[in-house]
Amino acid sequence: MGRAFRCILPGQAERYPSASIYRPSGLDLFLYRDWHICSGIPWLPLSWVRAANGYGRVKRLARPESARWYLRLFHEAGVLRPLPVELPRLPSAARDSTRKVASGFALLLGLRWLTEGPGEPAPFARSFAAVWCGIGERAAGEAIRELLALDVIRQQEKHRAGAKAMRLFLPGSGTPKKVAEGEPR
16 A cells, blocks of 8 residues: 555556555545556546556546446455356357357356346446457457357347447347348358
């Protein structure tokens, strides 16, 4: 606490300490202090630091996304264990990116269910899935489409957040949807 160390934000290969962690008095929150302020944000919640290492850059997170990255951080630190999430088995021919996205989705649900209760659907947009699972956005989108076609994940509903609608997902049954004749796979 309060001691300087080398910055762990993306793109900060440096030789001298330029970051530290503080807990402001009266707050149950730890903040990351970026002393050279390369991101333009001098004080960052730890969830933003974790997310920045996924995104490859610092970005401001809305509260819901920040909450997901806190859960991920606590899991990776060995503080939280996600609830088990059973997804249907993937075919042996499934791509590595599809396996990563399925695994990432199960982790997301298992962590969310700790706070929101088992069985609650979750948003899983390709842009978030890409960062969460450590793959490119295009590959994440293709993997989500494949998981939907295989009924490994299933869209439950759409949640409206202002003018924007978010698709929400839960595990599927594993019964692949039949592709209509002439419809692209």
